[in-house]
Amino acid sequence: MERIERIHALHRIFSSARYPVKVARLQEELECSRATVYRDIAYLRDQLMAPVEGDGEAGFRYDRGEDDRFELPGLWLSSEELHSLLAAQQVMRRSGGGVLSEALAPLQERIEKLLDEHAGGRRVPVERVRVIPHRTRKLDQTAFRHVATAVLDRRRLAFEYRARSTDEHTRRVVSPQRLTHYRDNWYLDAWDHEREGLRSFAVDRISAARPLEDPATDLPEEELDRHLASSYGIFSGEPRGWATILFSPKAARWVADEHWHSRQQGRFLPDGRYELKLPYSSGRELLMDVLHYGSDAEIVEPASLREQARSLLSLATANYDRPPG
Structure with a gap:
């Protein structure tokens, strides 16, 4: 407790x-x-x-x-609890109706009741606290409702998927496991029957979704956690290695307070830099976050990931070696 x-x-x-x-x-x-x-x-x-x-x-x-x-004072919530309540409330408001909103309507009522209880019966001006979405991608609401229906009804799902990295179109039949909201976007964690493996699908890349009559194959929670939560970010899987990243003294003040991964290891170096170590499976998302810090971040290990970062930076600087346009 x-x-x-x-x-x-x-x-x-x-x-x-x-x-x-x-x-x-x-x-x-x-x-x-x-x-x-x-x-x-x-x-x-x-x-x-x-x-x-x-x-x-x-x-x-x-x-x-x-x-x-005597009453407990005002809205006595931690920052994490307040964010969680308001984020859940605003995600439901932005969901555009449909099966998820209907299923979560009782939760919305409980959130409002909880906020009232914490405020001693006074109305909580929730409009004074904003949870601003960042880089939210547009969803096909029909596809989203079919995905959510399959998840909640525990039925298999057929859909067309257009991979963002390759633009390849494929037809998938999956057993939905979890609907995940991560970084303001929705992902479907599912067992892909043709490929016989767990996959994460960006819901905004799903089209022509259709729940099937066949019941979904449920995987143990332990297996889902091991595969989907063991590595960095949404592109999870069994970790293939650990990355070591060095941040400048200026960036260290931010990075030291950030949560990148449940198994991350961090320490300040004598010269003020910050060393961060964390497991990863696919380097795509990790590279995006590291490159976000520009010259204040350097990947030290592994050599393959360091080379990927160097290549991406070279391609980026090449864009500025020629006239714009």
């Missing part, structure tokens, strides 16, 4: 308690250690100004003369 959940749980317990609550019961309710209980009570009393009274022997409760007047 996260701290914010424990604080709210403590507030509910103390608000309804007629007698002091023993620490042992709080440990059980909050699923945490005795020391954590004391820290959370101290935070509730000292930082949030809650009318907590009592001690470790007799137990704790709210002062009966003050508890009716």
